[in-house]
Structures are given as C-alpha cells and as structure tokens.
Amino acid sequence: LLRGSGGASCDESGLTELWFPRNKPGPPSWQDARRHAQREPSELAYVCWTSGSSGAPKGAMLEHRGLPHVIGDQVRAFDLHNAARCLWLLRPAFDASLSDVFTCLLAGGELHLAPELDAAFTPAKLLASLRERAITHVDLPPSLLPRIPADQLPECLRCVIIGGEAPDLTSAAAWARKLSLINVYGPTECSICTSLLRWHRDYERPYIGEPLSAVEYRIGEEDAAAGELWIAGDQLARGYWQAPELDAQRFIEHAGKRWYRSGDRVEREGTRLYFTGRVDRQLKWRGQLIAPEEVEAELVKSGACSRAYVGVYEDRLVAVVSADVSAEAALRAHLNERLPRWMHPTDYRFQHDLPETTSGKLDLGSLFGQLAADQQHPPRDLLAIVGAQLGHVDPDKSYFAQGGDSLGVLEVLSQAESLGLNLQPEQLASDLPLATLQTNTALQTNAALQTNAALQTSTALQTDAAATVLNEDARSCLERIAQVIPRGNSGTRPWTLVTGATGFLGARCLLSLLEQNPNRRFVVLVRARNAEHARERVQAACDAHLPGAFARLAGERLRCLVGDVSRPELGLAQAEYEQLRTQTREVIHGAARVNLVLPYSVMRPANVVGTAEVLRFCRLAGVARLHYASTLSVFSATNRCPTECFEDDGLDLSAQVSGGYAQSKWAAERLLELGADQQGISCYRFGLITGDSRSAYAPSDDWLTRVSRSFASLGCAPQADLAFDLTPVD
Template sequence: MSPRENFHYRAETSAAHYLNRSHPTAYTTEIAIANGEKQRNQEKRSRPARLYLALLMMSPDIKEPPPPDPTTDLHWGDYRGAIHEIFATNAKRFPNRECVIETSQSPRTAQRTFTYRQINESSNQLAHHFLAHGCKVGDVVMIYAYRGVDLVVAYIGALKAGAVVSVLDPQYPPERQKILLDVARPRFLVCIQRANEEFGKPSDIVMDFVASSLSIKSTVPALELSDNGELKGGNVEGKDCLEPQVSGREEFSNIFVGPDSVPTLSFTSGSEGRPKGVQGRHFSLTYYLPWMAEKFGLSEEDRFSLLSGIAHDPIQRDIFTPLFLGAKIVIPPAAVIAHELLAEWMKEHGVTVTHLTPAMGQILVGGATTQFPSLRNAFFVGDLLTKKDCKKLRDLAPNATVINLYGSTETQRAVSFFEVPSKAHDPAFLDHLPDVIPVGQGMLHVQLLVVDREDRTRLCGVGEQGELFLRAGGLAEGYLGDDDKTAELNRSKFLPNWFVDPIKWIQQYDHQVASGAYGPWIKLYKGPRDRIYRTGDLGRRRADGSVECIGRIDSQVKIRGFRIELGEIDVYLSQYQFVRENITVVRRDKDEEQTLVTYFVPEAKRWFQYLQQEEDGKVFEQDLLDESMTGMLRRFKSLSEGCKKFLATKVPKYAVPSICIPLARMPLNPNGKIDKPLLPFPDPADLALLAKRRASSITANMTDTQTRLATIWASILPNRSTRMFVPDSNFFDEGGHSILAQQLFFRLRKEWKDIDMPVSVIFQSQTLEALAAEIDRAQDPIGLRLDAMPLPGDRNVEDEAYAADARELVRQFPESFQRAATDWDHANTPPTVFLTGATGFLGSYILHELLEGPTKAHVIAHVRAKDAAVGLARLETITKAYGLWSPTWTSTSRLEVVVGDISKPHLGLSQNIWDRLFDEVDIVIHNGAQVNWMLPYSSLRAANVLSTLACIRLCATRKPKRLAFISSTSTLDNEHYSSKVGTAVLETDDLEGSRKGLSTGYGQSKWASEFVVREAGRRGLVGAVVRSGYITGDPGSGISVTDDFLVRLWKGCLQVGGRPNIANTVNAVPVTQVSRIVVAAAFHLPAAIGQSLGVAQVTSHPRLTLNEWIGALEMYGYLVPMVSYQEWCMRVKEYVSDAAKEDEHALLPLFHFVVGDLPANTIAPELDDANAAATLMRYDKETGYQGGPLAANAVSMQTLGMYLAYLVAVGFLPAPTKKGECELPRLDEARLQALAAGRLGGRSAKT
C-alpha cells in the first residue's frame, strides 16, 4: 500500500470517527474497514478523505493519537502476592462471608452455600494431603473436573501446596485425555465425585495410561465437599484418603512461591496434532486485579458467575477475581447453561459480573426476554464480539458495561480492553462503532502494538494494517517442554523487546535490589524480562487510538469462542486408514456462519475392499468413474461420516468438522501446494447426499405442502437441504429456535398468501408433517381439499384439547367439597391469606390492598427464590419500586414469604410448608400464572392449570378455605362471544361458547382453569372467579408494564410513524381498581345461583376506544397521523422485513395478531359486572371509599398522559417531538429513582 493510499484510508476512518462523534448529521455512515486492498483503492477519494483533509487544514489542534511507547517501564517487579495467599487472608478477615453459592434448578434440590472459612479450611486439608504425599513446588495436579464448589477447593488446595493446577474435561474423548495427561505429566490426580457421577469415572483406557506411563504420587478418587463443609476424598485402602489431614484444616501450608512460580497449566491447540501446555505465572494472576476493580467498579459486594468452560483458562478469571476481592462466586446448574433459562437464572440470582465468550453470550440473550438489571459488568473474551451481540445484551441488561477483552492463553491476564458503556449511561454509543467491536487498548502496563510486517522497528499509524504484538509484564512463562522444538516455539512467540536495550532494565533492577525494594520472594524472581508476545493476528489502529483485529496470519482459528488448530485436525485424520490426503479449512455457509470443512482424498481401493467385506459388496459400479462433486459424495457418503466419527475420538466435539468432502484429488497451485481458494464448497443439492438415506416410500408419500415446507426449512435452518427432511423431522431438533421461528412464519405467509394462522402454531406443531397439516387446514377450513393431510392424532369433534383435558381433570374431584364460611368477621378474626404471583404487577397491588386495606389479614406470599430471605428481599425491592412497600408489614409479622414454583407439584413448596398451609390458611388468592402468547396449551398446562388444581386441593384439605381465582377475558376471545354485538356476557355464563375456538395457549389454559374452579364450586367449594380484561398501569404514578399489548401498540405506532383507524372499545382497567375488586371478591363473595362460587367480571366505565387510546400520542405531542388500517399494516410489514432496522418492532411477538385483522381481533364483548359492583360496594363500606365504585379510577385521557410520562421516563418511549394539546405530566422524582433501582416495568415469565 503506497503512502498516498494509506493517507486516504487513514483520512476515511479518522473523518468518520470525528464527524460521527462531533457532527453526526454531517456524516453518519462509518466506512467498513476490513475489506482489504480493493476497497481502499476504490475509495481513495471518498468524501471522508476530503473531509479529513479539510479538518486538518482548518483545525491544526486535531492530531493523530500516538501509538504506545514500547520503551516505557512496565513494572515487572510489582508483585502483589499469590492468589491463594490473598484468599487465605480474606478468609481470616471475614470467615463467615458467603464465598461460593451452588444454585439449584429445582426448589426440590437445595441450594448450597459455602463460606470463606469452609473453602479455606477444606483447601488447607487438601493441600496438606498433597504435601504429605511428597508434593514439591511445580508438581502438576490434574483435576478430573466438574462445575461446582469442589473445583474451587481443588484449585486453591493445589496452589496452597505449591503445585501447578491443570484441568481435564470429562467430556473429552479418552484418547484426547491421554494426550493431555501425557503433555502435563501430573504427579497428582484429583477426581471430583460429581464428575464421576455425571460422566463416569475416567475410562479404563485413561487409567491404564496413568498406571503405566505416569509417576503418580497420590490419587484423590472422589473429592466431594458436603453441605456442612466436610471434605471427603474417597475410599483408599479402607478409609477416606483425606481423613489424616482433618486436624490440619485450620493450618495454612506456608509453601513459598514467587512471581515467576508456575500456578497453572492450560492447553491450547498444537500445529502437529498435540496440544501445547502453557505455563502461567503467579505474577499475572493478581497484578491487574486492583486496576480492574478501580476501573470497572468491582468490589466485595459483587456476585460473579462461573460460566466459562471448566478446562479453558478463562475459568481462572471466574474463580480468582472474586476470591481476590472477597466477593461471591455463583454457580449455575448444568441444565441452565446451554439454554435460554440462563437469563432468568442471571436475574433470579442477582449476578453482577460475568465472563463470557461471544458464543455463550448468544446463548444468554438468544431467545431470552427476561431482563437482568443486576448485571453491571460483562467481560467478553475468546472471539470476535459483534455490535449485534452487544446490542441484545444491553437491551436485556441495561445497566451492564460490556468490556471486550483481547488476549490469549499465552498472555494470561495481560489483555487489551474496549469498553462499551451501559445502555442506561449512553444508549447511542454503539451507533458510532463498526459491526465488530474493537479490541481497544492495553490495560494497566499492557501495550497492544500494531507493527509493520516488513519493518518490525516501525509501529503502524492509524489505518495501517500490521501484525499485533502484546507487550506486558504478565505474560505466561511459556510453553511446557524442554526439547528443542519447544524451545524454538518459545523463542518465536515470546520475543525480547527489540525497541529497547535490555541493559536499561537490568541497571534499574540492580538499583532496586540494592535499595531493598523487593520482598523475600525475590529469590523466586527472574528479574525484569521485557517480552513481547506475537499473537499471530492482523490489526490496525483506529482514529480514537483503539485497535481492531481483522484476522489471523496462520491457520489457527476461533469458532464459537473455541480456539482450534486446523493442523491438529489434519494430523489426526491423516491417521485414518481410508484417507490418503486431507486438509481442513474454514468456510462460511449460506447464513454466513463460520463452518469447519475437511476435504479428503480417499484410499479408494482399500475403502471398496472394506465395503465388499462389511456391506455385502454393495459398490455402485456406475459411479466409479464419476469424479464430480455429486459422484464423489454418492460413492463416499459413508466414508464422510466415518471421518467425522474417527475425529470424534481424537478431538473435542467443537473441533469435529461439520462437513467432510471427498475429492478425487486436491487442487494445486503452481508451487505444488494445495490451492485453498479452489477447494469447492458443495451446494445444497450436493449436501443432501450427506444426509442419512431415507426410504423411497417415505419420499414418495410426502404431500406437496410437506415438500414445499421442507424447501423453506432448508432455506432457514443452517447446513440443511430439502432432501434431509422426512415427515417426522422436528424444526427445533434440526437447529431451529425462537428467532428462526419468526423467520419461518414470515416465509409461510409469503409462500401461502391466503394462509391465516398464528405464529404459535410453529411451536405447537413442530414436525414437518404436523405443521404441513396445519397449513392445509388453514387453507381449507371447511375440508374441501382432497390432497390435504389429516392432522396427526385424533381430535374430539365436540371439544378441543384444552376443553377435553379440563373435563378429564375434574373426574378426580370428590362428589362434594366441605363448604367454608360464606361470611367473615375479619374485623375480630383476621384471616390468613395465601397469595400466589405476589411479585407480579397485579400481585404486588393485591398484596398492598390486603395489608393496607381493612382486612387486617396475615399474608403468606408465594415467591420464586432460592430461600425465604431472598424471596422477601425480592418482594421488598419490587414493592418499594412501585411505591407500595411498608416496613410495618414485616415488623408486625403480617407478611411471610414461602418459596416455590407454581409449575411444580404442591406449587413447588416443601412438604412441611404444604402441610402447614392446610391448617393455617383461610383464603387462597391464586393470581400466579405463566403469561406467554406464543406457547401452546401443553407448555402452559403445568404452571396455569395444574397449579389451579393444587390450590383447589389446598382449599379442600382439612380446614375448608375460600378460593379467589384470577382469570382473564382471554377466555372469551373467540367468534362466539365477539359476534354478540350489544349483548353483554353475563357473569353467570358457563363459557361453553368458548370450549372451542380459543386460538392462544394462554387463553386455553385460563379457560381450563376456570372450568375446574367452577366445577369445584358446583360441588361446594366456596370462592370467586375474577375475570379481568387489560390491566393497565397505576394512574397515580404512571407505572406500567412495558410488555403489555396496549403499551407495545404505542411504541409500534411510533416506530412506523402512523396509527391505525380502529373504533373498537378497549376494556382497560387500572391495576389499582382490579386489585380492589380481587380483594373485595375474596372477602365479599359474588352472588352465585345454586352454588357457592360466583364470577365477578371487571370492565371499564366508560370504555375508551382504540382510536382514543392510540390518539393520546398526538394529544401529548407525538407525530403519529391516523392512517387506514391497511396502510398501517403495510408499514408494519415493511418495518419488520427491513433487515437494516436495528430496533425490533415492538409488536413482532404479536405480529400475526396485529396484521391479521386487528379490527376484528380487538372486538371486546360488553361485560355484565353486577357482581363486581356489589362486592366492591360492600367492600367500600368498610374502607369508607367515596366517589362511586366503578366509575372511579376509570382510564381517562389524563390517565394515559401519566402512563406515557412514565414510559418516557424509563426510556421505553422517546420524548414527544412537538408541542401537543397537553403536556406530559411531571412524575415524582423519588418514585422514578426507586424504579431505576429496581429496573421494573416488565412482566416475568412466571409470577
């Protein structure tokens, strides 16, 4: 690249940066800077270059930021002490502080919490065991690991003995484990008992190798820390192997180590099929932590997740950082880690700091909707971090700063960093960044250097591509090994600093030694070593001084956060007897995802001889001369699978290529080397030949709909082709997820333009056959198509599944229930109320009404949490944010929290608590439910229907109790009720009109729940059903739920710049009014004809229309003109389909509902509410409430102004853009601060 070309390139990036930051309207599109020489040549005279010239001429104070000075002192001798020593000191300072928390996935499995004292003493005991068996400083302890507290104990125990910690992943193939053991040559082996139980003990192959090839001093066969802190090691010769060291639990080992002592041995891929062992140094484990604590606000109050791979070096950050600070380590259950439940786990356990790879970050936020506002710092390491990944995380964790770390196993904790401030602090920060987040600048005394590849003595300027080197005092010791090859590898990767004469540091060191500046550890210090690590990456400096990584020089790659040496794969596959030649590369598939692809030339003669012997001579003679891609794939299909199976025994799963492609010969370049660009990538038709063979009869019997649907699946699902699918193929098993389901839904609407079905059908009918049948039914609602496939299974022609299920459930009821009292002197006998869903929006207001109203009730609140203390704290946080909490609730012992899960038997309560409720409770208010408009009935049945059965059982066992069940007008959302114009649905209606035709699983689950409650009422159960429509915010404070349909409708209209003309009325009632009616109905039972349980329907007086609701935007200063519904639908569809839109449309989860026929879908029948009025009137006589029971608190245009003001204040909506008819009201500042602390406003999955 010539100097002139380089200048223009630098001009482009600098001008883009300057103008985006200082003058965003002048130039808002940042130039892509990773497209190589071609783009630079094309854009020599681009507008940014000219602007940059002008800026330099007009603003002489604008200067290019200087590169780091590679001659400065990096303070190599500032040793802060060993991590295990600092941990032991912390344990003495605060022995009873929580140290490690093993969380549980199920309330039936107890959470385990261990203090600093317990971890310290158990690690002392393990250290003394190693020492008693002859452990020397530098001996390697290999841990057969499991993600849990035992791993923490094993790490610290080994370090206290002066040993080197290395980790063996039980999920690696035995052959891989043998190689790692051979590299590490451990003297001690520790098997964690939970690893033995979960994955099996080390295989015979591994243990035979240990016995024959290693000199093991001692094996701890089953390390396990019990709940009380007692450490066991497993039976050896008739007794526990750690028993002799019990007496030394309180004694620190006092083994002396220094900054250059080796504490860890980690593995990275080797180029010749053998992993390299990287020796860490004690210096690096602690040196950078005080700076990080100050820079990112880390403290002893933090809760660190333990999410990194157990055998990868980032897990050392997860363990050592909190132990250094005196903070907590929070460990997730295994089932949560690879699941969207991870976000819920983060929220529930209040994680504040996490270390992630980008791949793990995608798991965390992939299909999640749960916000986890407690997270303050998310450190990413291991692969390229994209702006898209950051955006999604910032949406779910708005208080989290995202820190992109750049380093490697060889650099240990010495890394560069790029900081993306939290969304709450700087919402628009990502707008100015490229698609790939930069790797930033070096942290304290770390320098990231971009070096000219042709002249290593010169550092590159802004925009120049160069090789990345990292200079720091915290680099690893080097690669393990004393052979010439290892020595050469160390010399090639860990280089002496060529920018400065080393005599400078030697003289400085001699002076410091003479002055006594160093501690006794100087004996284990090798003196100042000014080294630079060669990363093997290419990069360039940006105009803001940060660095971006643009690719690797060699063949080592990172895929999904895993570091893979392509040469290692090739060495192993070359050992397969049927492979003559092979090479592995990275290709991008049709979805631009990185994919490992291996090309191989078969040993054809040997392979066909094998087939003749093993497969009855089935060789396709007609294909023997066909060397095309299709012919080779057909002939060697089973060998391609064989290659993958062979590699699965040699390398980790993530390093097994997705595709193995046979070639007749490798393409060569003129130099006789394999020409990688000429390696062919198969098209989808060729890929189908790699799929498992299907019976021809299955293929022949697929309908036209199934075939067309398979084609669509192939275009959406990664690495799939049409011929890979059979009728029972499952969309989600084939790689689908919630985001791809949305894409599939849009494709279905495009393919079948007359189709009318909700997106939830994809979740309900997951197989190709079932979904095709639903498509056929949607096209043929009256059954005239002869080619349509029947729906799988039998359907009851009288009842749909939810109604049939409800009728089946009530068959277990007794003939009659013992009746509870129908009147209540609660003024003299305060009742005990059991409330579910207490932390939800409505639940919080019901709780407030119970405790602040006239009932004088004692409330037992059901909460999801690890224990009652955490549950109470969660309840206090939420109700404080809503302005509802009173400390007298707990000081007078009127509030008690029990923890459980409504989707579990007995509501997830312990047997003791469940039995206690039988005798103590007088009234049950069942408000808890899982609210999800996408999931089918079957997925909501446990949380919504079976929990209602559990509440009925609670009411009917021992002392008879009342039940107040909170239902929903979603039980009326079908044509039968919506067509009754001018006729109110009576409170005595039996809902038989909606036993068919409810389209959402949520509505179906509420219908089934109501059915069983009303049937119990017919048999004597005393109580009430409260059936409410839309529950809106608090009219006094404006607090609203942001994922409510009506709130999303506001945002959706703003996003498309218009509002639809829909005159339907909206049955929307404030949460304060609904909560009053719920409590009133629980204490003053609604009238019931011929039974002891009545229904109270909640409706608004008067009702606003949708035009009035959405028109409030215009009234308060937003520019959203009314358009026809058809025009509005078109805008929504265009917005959703526009890939350039970064913000997801607010109505996307309800896309079918809003664009299907919103005027028809929002017809809300009038409701009779005589029972609600009567119960509320009786209740209000007790409270002295004045002003009319039903007209009071109705939603008005002024109320909507409060809601809009709140939504603007919390950042859900932008501020109005013009002066409206009315100004948004001012909200209470104290209330807003409380809301910010609690980060409330969303609806949880289960309440």
C-alpha cells in the first residue's frame, strides 16, 4: 500500500498497488458518499410492507434522501463509536433492522449476530448472549423490559433502544437508572424513526421525543393541542406501492408542504408530544399492527357469538365474547379461514352478556374488572402455562397443533424458566404432546441440572467474560492433570509430537522443523478419516506454502496419527497413546480453533480442553519441553489494552477478556501458567500473522484479507492514519 493522491499501477511482478487518497482531511461528505454509492437522493432505496387498519399489507416506498439523516441522528443519540459492540436481533424484514445494522457499521462498531436466539429465546439466554459477547448496544422490543429485572443487566451494556409501542413505565424507569434507554418513535412510512428521547426514570407518560433534524411535526390541520400527528420532511416515503387512493388519504399537501397522516393520537403539553392511542384504535401486539374492530367483526360473522371485544390484557390478545365456552372451536376455525395467524386472539373469555354503560356502549371498566376476577392463580406447570396463554389446552396435542405460534414461544419459555423447568425451544416446536413435555420438564428442573459440573462451567462462563471466571475454568481443567505424577525423561527418545500442522502457521512451522532438523523424527496428530487421509491433509497444507517441500523433506521420518486434542488421551487408541508416551521427548502444540465470531463455549473444547489434554500427556510422558502457540490477544483483548504490557506480566493482572477466541486462548495460557511448576513450557504469543513476504501466500479468509477485499470492493478506505504490526508467516 503506497501513499499517493489516488490511483493504481501494476509493476513487472503483476502485483497491484492501491493508492489511497490522503490529501483530504475530515469526515466524508454526503457528496463523497453519493459518488461512491452512485445513487441519487430521489432514487428508491427499499419497499417495506406493513399492515394497515384493514389488516391488508401495503408497501411503503422509501427513498435514499431520508436515510443519511435518520442514521446520522441515531448514531449521535445512541453514542455509537468504533468500540461499540451491537447485537442484531430484529428480523431483516422489519425496517428498524436498517437502523440496527447501519448505525453500528457506519459508526465503525462491531455488529454481532446471535443464531442461537433466532428460533426463540428466553430472557436468560438473551442476557447470556449479551454478557458473552460484551455487547454495549442492543435494540429490544419494549415487551421484554418487564421480563428482565434491571439488576440482572450486564455491566457491559451501555445503551438499549426500544420502540414500536409504549413501554411499561415502571420497568423503563428501572432500566433507565442502569443505562441509556432510548425510546424511538416513527412510522414505517417515514424512514424508520422520526423522533427519539433518552428515557428519564421520572417519566409518567409515553413521550414520543424530539423530532430528528429532517423532521417536522404538527397536530392536525390546525396544529391543535390534541389530535392526529402529521409528519413532514425529507424522510417521508414516496408513497405506497401501486395504491394511489391510499396515497391520497395518507400523504397530503398543506401550507406548502407534504405531510404524512400518521393515524396516531397525540397531546401537546408544553413542547412535548404524548402518545395517547390510535385514531382508528389500532394496537401493536408482538410487533404487528392489529385493528381490533376487524377481529371483532369476524368473530361475530362466524355466528358463534353475538358480540365481541378484542384487546390486550396481561400481555395476551384477549377476545371476550358473548357465547358459551363450547363456541370456542367454531370461533377459532372461522378465524383460521379469514385472518392471518398473528391476528388471532390467544385467549378467549366467555360471558353470557358483555357489560354495558347506561348509554348502551361496552363498559370497559367492568369488562376488565371481570377479567381480573376470572384470572387464575399463576400457572405452576407447563400445561397451566400453555392454557393461560391459549385459553385452552389439550395435553395430547403439541403446542403448535393447538394454536400456538413462534411468537408465543417466548412467553411460554420465559414462564417455564421462572418455574425452574428445563424446557428448550426445539422441544416446544416439536410434535411431542404437551403431556410428554410436562413429564420431561418436571423430572429435569434447573436445580437438578445445575448439579452437573459441565453445565455449571458453561453457565458461569456466560458472565461478563470476567478473568476470574476464566481462571476458575482453567483450574477446573487442571483437576484431572493434578492426579498425574510427572515422569523423568532420559532425553534419548526419538519423536517430537506436533499438533496443528494443517493450519496456516502450523504447516509452515513443520516445514521449518523438517528442514532445520534432518536427523529428528516427527509425529503429527491430525483429525482425519485414517492415516492416509491425515498425511494427505498435512501435505496439502505444506505444499500450499512451498510446493514439493513436504515430499522432499518428510520421507519416512514423519508419521501421521489420527487423533483429536480435545478428546481424552488425544483421541488415540490405548496402544497408540502408550507408544507415543514412551517415545516422545518434546511437544509443539499449535492446534487451535481460530474464529473471531464464535463464543467461548464453542471455542473451549479445542482451545482450552485440548491444551489441558496436551499438558496431561506431557506430564505422563515426562517430555522435556512443551512449546505452545498463543496470541497477543491475551493482552490486547483485555481491559489492560491499550496500556503497556510486558512479556513477564501474569495473565491474572487482567480483569476482563473480550471475544470467544481471546477468552479461550487466555484460559489455555493461564492453565499452562498454573501447571508450569511441574513442566517445562515455552509460550509464543503471535501477533497478526500475514502472508509469506516472498510468495504472498496467505489464507483467503483471514481477517486482513477480508478487510483488504472490502476496501477494494468499496473503492475507498479509511482516511485516518492507521498502523498495525504484521508478522509474515516466513
């Protein structure tokens, strides 16, 4: 990479030199971004489909012009920067996902995915993911706030974004005392978000916040003290996809400006606008906009009831109908044919007559009072939980077979967990009858499972990546080794054991060892189908560095064993293990799983348990020295960075380690520190290992290659003066 004014050239070797511009200080302008993106502000950016008062989907067409405003304003409001670690939970089809993705990436932060939470998740699993990944920012549905006590929030979490519906005020206040709680408001038709606020613990009403920089609010035609909220500005949609009549209703011209009629009722109090409901009584439930009147009309159309009321009560979509309980099957069958699943009530209440006021209108006060009186005691088992949610339960059917859906799984799992039931998402989604699940979960409570030492370790390590917890895990791995009596070494044994020889670094090290030690014999441990396949893997890895070198150097003095460092006795048969133990004089341990995304729980078997097994072998064999390939991440990924760290510093000086890979290598090296009193150990902490300085051979998917490829694809690079150390593999 050369300094210059911009351009590219190609020398005789065929290597392309990229010249990054350095003569234009300051952040990129909108004009710069537009030149790179080759998009005009008036061009269509995306179409997002949302349901209206009729339940029929409509596509809002959003242009590019509004996106820089909303994303830029949110980056500042969320206090995002290049040290932020953001967890992306929302569905990609939800327009708020655009905010979650682009605010993080355009601020230079890390965007984390949580595949283990995709199908369904409990509050405990969410908290574990936040801790394990050291997440600083996350966008959550407001309905989760009451289910997670504020005192359980991890210390790493700095900012939580909520929106879509009014939060529970008590829970929001508690969360706001712990972190920055940002409430965002905005219709899909206005580019994701039009106003936001940092929640204050003293708020008593759902205030919608201050308009963003490109947004203007007014209340109706007269800009009155109360009424429908109108929105203007660059963030407005072009209109609805192929719906000119709807465009004319919702997008209007007034006082020389184009306005969007939101359908939300607001009240002005001073300079603040407070949300008071929907003009047409729409409500948000489980992320979907529902018109209760439409559901009520369909229930009456079924002929199974004469009157119905639909609303949200105790976090359930409840239908109160004037009918006998025997009508439930007919009501559900009718809705199955007429309405999408997400509009179906989860709970039915049956009354002979619905309460009325003196004017003949539905008396909601009496109605909800009756619902409270009918409320059963809190459920104590799985059948009671499902029955409370669905309004009915059949023990001989599965959850989904009797009307459950993926959105309701969260509530069931959350309540089951609070009762100590070990219910997994895949179990609830299976075809197993609830009666079977009831029996299984009753026998396997969390209290019983927590007596399992392996689970205790796994659960403990889902805390804030605290070094003390990693240290305890390292100590637990040493327990098995503690029973091993170290043996002496005559120094005349012929073999050197090498692990990790199929990796980028390991293969190059093996070639160097073979070339520099022509009289030594090597045994390479490889995960493979058989010995022949193992040798093929090692040769392929070596030939990628220096073609033909393996065949020239290895010969008969290199033997490949099929094994796995993470398994007891290295995954070898007893006879093989015993022969290796008696013939090995030193070990070079380079086997490791390298991944900058996966959590500690996934990296632990190969990197921590594997190192423990190698150390155990060294003690049993009485080898002279163990050479271990570590990483600078044991310092650079800790709370000590960017302070000075010295070679002889103990790892126990760190208080926190971030990232599953760094955590696993820290724990493995700490394990060796604790066991070094009875074993000669040399530890090598490598930095950013890069391609061969002569041949340029490097892995196609390592970090630096991916970053460089991204720069080339974008046609641009950071303007900051960036510097980092390279360690060429040769």
